[in-house]
Amino acid sequence: MQPFTERVLKIILSIPKGRVMSYGQIAGCAGNPRAARQVVRVLYTLSDKYSLPWHRVVNAKGEIVIKEDNNKKTQRDLLEAEGVTVINNRIPLQKYNYYPTFTFEEY
DNA sequence: GGCATGACTCCCA
DNA sequence: CTGGGAGCCATGC
16 A cells, blocks of 8 residues: 555544544645545545545535435435534534644655 | 546636 | 636556
8 A cells, every 4th residue: 555545544544523624635634735636536445445434524615525325324414423514515614624633744 | 658537626707 | 606627646457
């Protein structure tokens, strides 16, 4: 596993319950602010292998963009279950945004 | 190495 | 508010 991917993984796992982070934010903490898409990919490919809290990850505006899955619970449901208020598919970042105490900054 | 792929982000009309 | 376009980059074939 590439260092970047591993860092992203660690950061995602460090997100406290009831808090959220944006893709770009995670990418930034992992040392590459431009790699939001890779963060996405990590979630996509590893979410089933490692029960990742993917629902705590939203886009830069705190909005839920994932297409809804009728069978499974929506991201919104999962978040609300953790005490996060979701308004029109959007989350008040000023209240729930989270920033890890540790970062990888650069290399 | 090249080429396609994204659950992104930013900017502007 | 919506929509379009460009930039970005790790990963897999």
